[in-house]
Amino acid sequence: MTFRVELSQRAEADIKRAYAYIRKQGPADPKAWKAGLEQKLTGLETFPEACGLAPENEFVKAEIRQALYGSFRIVFTIREEIVFVLTVRHAARLSMSHDELDKIN
Incomplete structure (x- = not known):
């Protein structure tokens, strides 16, 4: 099964904020960081269940990974x-x- 990856507004804002911080503070190349992140997100299209449960998982009904x-x-x-x-x-x-x-929830 192939999954579709969708970003919440918060996740989009988080990514923009991290990109701006990396661009300003370094040491990583922000474009390389974002390209790698996009590749990681694309990887979630197959077998996202292989990722571990997040610490937040214990506080909600929905499964959080x-x-x-x-x-x-x-x-x-x-x-x-x-x-x-x-x-x-x-x-x-x-x-x-x-x-x-x-x-x-």
Whole structure:
């Protein structure tokens, strides 16, 4: 089965923010970072269930998984044939808040 990957508005904003930060602060090439991220997202089209459960999973009814990309976590849920990306955040950031998670249920 092939899944379709969709980004939430939050995930899109997260990616733009990370790109701007990398462009400004370095050390990575922001275009290479974004290309790699897009490749990782495309990889979720097949076997997203192979990704581990995210720490946030224990707080919601829906199953929440994560894929790691460098020092970033791609946090997503699977809805039928859609991989819905909730957020893309640096792994050093705190897990999603209860307010963010309430919007999932």
